[in-house]
Amino acid sequence: MIQWRRGVVVEVRSRWAGAVEYAVRLxxxxxxxxxxxxxxVGDLGPGTAVLLNTTALERGLGTGGLAIVVAAPDALPHPVEDVTAVRGHLVKARYTPSQTMVLGVDEQDSEHHEVLAGADDLAGLPVVVADLHSALPAVLAGLREAAPSLRVAYVMTDGGALPLDFSRTVAGLRDAGWLDASITVGQAFGGDLEAVNVHTGxxxxRHVVRADVVVVSQGPGNLGTGTRWGFSGTSAGEAVNAAGTLGGRPVCSLRISEADPRERHLGVSHHSLTAYGRVSLVxxxxPVPLLPGGLGARVLEQARAMGAASGGRLSVHEVETDGLEAALRSSPVTLSTMGRGYDDDRAGFLGAAVAGRYAARLARVI
Structure with a gap:
């Protein structure tokens, strides 16, 4: 169900990329x-009457736990125009009241259609795949520490937030020059380029952005149900398959935690073990971070067991973490995963950073 509320904008609290946070009085x-x-909905000012979707807010959800402005009926953002004159026919958020039409990089009206029409090879392009959106800045920190001049593209899948503008992380990384381009695929939208699926993304x-390395993850707002298979991060295994099928070099960023209160996520999360160990087939x-103490031993044991169970399909690489703390602390955006910062759960960010460091080494070889 959807919980509707009417309200009036009181003030603009913050803005980033194409998103604005308002204070709205009910x-x-x-x-x-x-x-x-x-x-x-346009750029709204104080006094504007708005229609809100407050479902997530009233349920007290985490990442998405705020009201969404659905419309400002008395302040429509665009003049009436002939939609048939708009280039592109890729519909995102399809068959919902908020569906939007965009120009896909791979469709016929795109200037890049000819390039992509016959494209079939990533030519060894390193593709770092992560479960959580929060891994993105940590992966980039590892990449930049090893090779700061690499050109990096981010492919956002639709397992979490659909609008890329929801991500303050992407906005901050773009502003800082850490990220060169974003591509939204599936039902996600709002990237520099739009694509039908992970494959064309x-x-x-590779062929339009000319990236040296690609990072793939879902948007903010990972979904999990506490069951073996009921989590949105299974898409990480599917992204590995896409990268490998197209001749790329998939790099699996492990989701690791030393502070998660749930046993299934301590050490290497069951999300990574399932997505990479069972969903991916190529x-x-x-890359496994060399961490100290019992946690390090546990992580290495879990990763090796996953590699052994794969019959050699997954190649486990032990990667040192020296120098990565400084790289992570230099992040232009706040490091936060499941509500925990770097000092609360260092292993989580180091796990992502070593994937970036490893991918940078691959990029310098190809």
């Missing part, structure tokens, strides 16, 4: 946080 007098996308990264590299 008829009850309560003031709530509400997120509006400029491309969807990867091919666009050869891939698995």
């Amino acid at each position: 008829p009850s007098g309560d003031v709530v946080r509400a997120l509006g996308y400029v491309e969807v 990867l091919l666009a990264a 050869p891939a590299d698995v």
Whole structure:
């Protein structure tokens, strides 16, 4: 179900990329946080009446736990125009009230269609695949520490947030020059380039963006149910398959934690063990951080067991972490995973950073 509320914008609290956070007063007098996308509802000022979707807010969800501005009925953002004159026919968020039409990099109206029409090879392009969106800045920290001049593209899948503008992380990384291009695939939208699926997103990264390395993850807002298979991160294994099928070099970024209160996520998360160990079916590299103490032994044992069970399909590589703490602390965006910062769960960020370091080494070889 959807919980609807009416309200009035009180103030603009913050803005990034194409997103704006508003303070909105409800008829009850309560003031709530509400997120509006400029491309969807326009840039609103105080006093504007808005219609809100407050479902996630009232359920107290984490990443998505705020109201969403659905419309400003008295302040429509665009003049009436002939939609048939708009280039592109890729529909994202299909068959929902918020569906939007974009120009896909791979469709016929795109200037890149001819390049992608016959594209079929990533030519060994390193593709770092991660479960959580929060791994992105840590992967980039590892990449930049090893090879700061590499050109990097980010492919965002639709397992979490659909609008890329929801991500403050991507906005901050772009502003800092850590990320060269973004590509949204599947039902996700708002990237520098739009693509039908992960396959064409990867091919666009190689043949249009000319990236040296690609990072693939879902958007913010990972979904899990506490069951063996019920989590959105299974898409990480599918991304590994896409990269390998197209002749890329998949690099599996392990989801690791030393502080998660749930046993299934301590050490190497069961999400990584399932996505890489059982969903992925092609050869891939698995960088493992050399961590101290019992945690390090546990992580290495789990990774080696996964590699052994794969029959040689997964190649486990032990990667030193020297120098990565400084690289991670230099991140232009806040490092946070499942509500924990770097000092709360260092292993989680080091696990992603070694994947970036390893991919940088591959990129310098090809």
